[in-house]
Amino acid sequence: MAVSAMYPGTFDPITLGHEDLVRRALRLFNTVVVAVAANPGKEPMFSLDERVDLVKTVLADMDNVEVTGYSGLTVDFARDNNLQVIVRGLRAVSDFEYEFQLASMNRHLTDEVETAFLTPTEQFTFISSGLVREIATMGGDVTDFVSPKVRLALLERCGEKQIEHRN
Numbered sequence: 001m002a003v004s005a006m007y008p009g010t011f012d013p014i015t016l017g018h019e020d021l022v023r024r025a026l027r028l029f030n031t032v033v034v035a036v037a038a039n040p041g042k043e044p045m046f047s048l049d050e051r052v053d054l055v056k057t058v059l060a061d062m063d064n065v066e067v068t069g070y071s072g073l074t075v076d077f078a079r080d081n082n083l084q085v086i087v088r089g090l091r092a093v094s095d096f097e098y099e100f101q102l103a104s105m106n107r108h109l110t111d112e113v114e115t116a117f118l119t120p121t122e123q124f125t126f127i128s129s130g131l132v133r134e135i136a137t138m139g140g141d142v143t144d145f146v147s148p149k150v151r152l153a154l155l156e157r158c159g160e161k162q163i164e165h166r167n
Contacts, residue, residue, distance in 0.1 A: 007086075014129075016145055018089075018129075020124050023062065024118055032065050033066045036068070037070060037071070052069045054150055085116050087117075103117075136154040139158075
């Protein structure tokens with residue numbers, strides 16, 4: 001039976017931890033749709049189109065991966081696109097409570113979509129997009145946390161801030 005999954009997130013920016021989870025999800029599912037959320041509740045550093053483009057660039061070498069932007073409820077996107085599973089990453093115990101609430105609410109909204117939790121490879125457990133953005137805006141080196149193309153995008157976006165911080 002072919003099972004397709006979605007990996008939703010804001011991906012602002014996509015990190016090596018996100019990339020790791022997509023690669024690992026591909027071992028379990030026939031197709032993984034990386035769904036980049038518009039998420040109007042957050043103020044992203046990169047626009048939705050920029051985030052979709054960065055994710056497509058980073059994941060270009062992976063077969064059976066699709067990348068798209070979306071808005072609205074994640075569970076509705078999954079159901080409307082015939083995706084049976086929502087993949088979520090758990091970095092630490094602190095992530096579990098929130099992710100458990102999301103999975104429970106999604107199950108309440110529909111029984112057509114399941115949630116699967118994956119834990120990151122150990123070297124990526126501490127990486128988050130928020131920390132990467134903070135490091136980049138303060139002039140720190142993000143080389144170990146993101147792909148080279150994302151690093152360049154961060155340097156372009158934060159260049160002036162990095163110069164101000166260093167002076």
